[in-house]
Amino acid sequence: MNKASKKKALKDKNRLTPVKITNSDFDEIKSAQDLENFLKAQGAHFKIPDPEKDYEYQLKKLQVELVKLQSWVIKNQKRVIVIFEGRDTSGKGGAIKRFTEHLNPRAMRVIAMPKPTELEKKQWYFRKYIQELPEAGEIVFFDRSWYNRAVVEPVMEFCSPAEYDRFMRQVSEFEHMLFEDGISLVKLWYSITKEEQLKRFSERKDNPLKRWKFSPVDEMGQQLWDKYTYYKEQMFSKTHTSFSPWIIVKTNDKKTARLESIRYLLSSFEYDDKLEASTRVLPDPNVIMRFHQSFQHID
Numbered sequence: 001m002n003k004a005s006k007k008k009a010l011k012d013k014n015r016l017t018p019v020k021i022t023n024s025d026f027d028e029i030k031s032a033q034d035l036e037n038f039l040k041a042q043g044a045h046f047k048i049p050d051p052e053k054d055y056e057y058q059l060k061k062l063q064v065e066l067v068k069l070q071s072w073v074i075k076n077q078k079r080v081i082v083i084f085e086g087r088d089t090s091g092k093g094g095a096i097k098r099f100t101e102h103l104n105p106r107a108m109r110v111i112a113m114p115k116p117t118e119l120e121k122k123q124w125y126f127r128k129y130i131q132e133l134p135e136a137g138e139i140v141f142f143d144r145s146w147y148n149r150a151v152v153e154p155v156m157e158f159c160s161p162a163e164y165d166r167f168m169r170q171v172s173e174f175e176h177m178l179f180e181d182g183i184s185l186v187k188l189w190y191s192i193t194k195e196e197q198l199k200r201f202s203e204r205k206d207n208p209l210k211r212w213k214f215s216p217v218d219e220m221g222q223q224l225w226d227k228y229t230y231y232k233e234q235m236f237s238k239t240h241t242s243f244s245p246w247i248i249v250k251t252n253d254k255k256t257a258r259l260e261s262i263r264y265l266l267s268s269f270e271y272d273d274k275l276e277a278s279t280r281v282l283p284d285p286n287v288i289m290r291f292h293q294s295f296q297h298i299d
Contacts, residue, residue, distance in 0.1 A: 019039060019042045019044050020042075021038075025038065055255045055259070058259055058279055059098060059258070059259060059262075061277075061278055061279035062259060062262045062263065062266070062279060062281075063098070063101060063102045063262075064278075065262075065266050065274070065277050065279070065281060066099065066102070066103060066262060066265075066266070067102055067103065067104075068271055068272065068273055068274070069265070069266060069269055069271045070103050070104060070107060070108065070139060071271075071272070072269070072271035072272050073107070073137060073138070073139055073269075073271075074104075074107050074137040075137075075272075076137075077136040077137045078136075078137065078182075078184065079133070079134040079135070079136060079137075079138060079182065079183045079184065080134060080138070080139040080140070080183070080184045080186070081133070081134060081139075081140050081142065081178070081183060081184065081185045081186065082099070082139065082140070082141050082142070082186045082188065082265060083142045083145045083147070083185070083186065083187045083188060084096055084141065084142065084143055084144070084145075084188050084190065085144060085145065085147050085151075085187070085188065085189050085190070086188075086189050086190030086191065086192065086249075086251070087190070087191075087192055087197060087221060087228060087299060088197065088201075088217070088218045088221045089192065089196075089197050089200035089201060089204070089218070089221075090190035090191065090192040090197075090251045090299075091190055091192075091251045091254045091257055091258070092143055092144070092190050093143060093213075094254060094258065095190070095254075095257065095258045095261055096110055096141050096143055098258045098262070099141060099261075099262060099265075100141060103139070107137055107138050107139065108138065108139050108140070108141070109132070109134075109138070109139075109140050109141070110140075110141045110143060111132045111140060111141065111142050111143065111145075112142075112143040112144065113128065113129075113144065113145075113148075116128070125146070125149060125163070125166075125167060125170075126146060126170070126174055129145065129146050133178075133183065134183065146167075146171065146174075147171075147187075147235065147239075149163070149164060149167040150164075150167065150168065150171070150231065150234070150235040150239065151228060151231045151232055151235055152217070154231050155224055155227050155228050155231055156217060156220065156224075168234075168235075168238055168239075171239055172238070172239055172241055172244070175239075175241070175243070175244040176241075176243060176244070178244075179243040179244060184268070184269075185244050186247070186264075186265060186268060187244060187245065187246050187247060188247050188249055188261060188264075189232075189236075189246055189247065189248050189249065189291075190249050190251045190257065191248050191249060191250050191251060191298050191299045192251050192252060192298070192299055193252055193298045193299060194222065194225055194299070196252045197221060197222065198222055201214065201218065201219075201221070201222070204218075229299070232299075236291045240290075240291045240292060245290050245291065245292075246290065246291040247264060247288060247289070247290060247291075248288070248289050248290070248291055249261055249264075249287065249288055250286075250287050250288075250298060252298070256284075256287055257287065260283045260284050260287040260288050261283075261288070263280065263281055263282060263283040263284075263288070264283040264288050266281040267281055267282050267283060
């Protein structure tokens with residue numbers, strides 16, 4: 001078969017095949033599998049999309065854009081902070097891994113603060129975080145942040161009411177000082193439903209490779225769900241500002257949440273060659289939204 005014949009055969013193979021579907025056929029089709037079987041029986045040529053392959057494809061494209069963003073940050077000596085907050089099992093750690101996987105480690109850090117020492121308990125609360133602020137040309141990712149004191153600590157009674165009140169008075173002023181000093185602050189809240197959290201807790205306990213992620217504090221997450229909700233809503237209402245807004249990310253679908261979170265960060269900066277991106281860099285508003293634009297929260 002010559003080249004022209006091969007090209008014609010391939011074209012014929014890929015040509016859309018008309019399929020006749022009657023009302024009675026529709027009555028028999030109850031699922032995606034039924035539809036697939038029907039189309040095959042009709043001799044239709046079609047390709048079923050592979051969600052996993054599409055996710056990996058989109059992720060790699062977006063990670064290329066993250067590398068471009070980091071190069072722009074380095075070149076222009078910008079300072080960027082990205083905060084990941086949310087309930088346990090909402091996918092913060094997995095998202096951070098995808099954000100940072102291909103970034104230059106010399107111009108990027110991931111901060112996950114350990115339990116405060118006795119000395120730190122006697123210091124100004126923000127002091128230990130100030131020491132971790134980005135240098136010029138650096139992006140710092142916080143796996144939980146100073147907002148521990150807004151939600152986790154009061155829920156678990158790790159801080160006093162006076163310490164909580166002081167934090168809530170000071171935090172917006174602290175972030176405004178960062179803003180005035182030229183630091184870009186992105187605050188992401190990973191939102192998950194109670195049912196999905198319970199499912200992920202069960203998966204962690206049953207998986208020996210993930211069991212280390214499950215702690216007594218995690219175990220209390222379901223029992224204290226409403227208390228977490230109360231302090232979360234207090235935090236949003238008092239610390240969502242024009243210069244430092246809260247961005248809500250729906251994370252029941254982890255992979256979609258990762259892609260859309262990356263898109264949100266990319267959309268926040270006008271980095272070099274952004275217009276040449278080979279994938280969408282604007283986030284899906286059904287997954288990513290500002291706090292005040294979301295009237296109904298899944299968590």
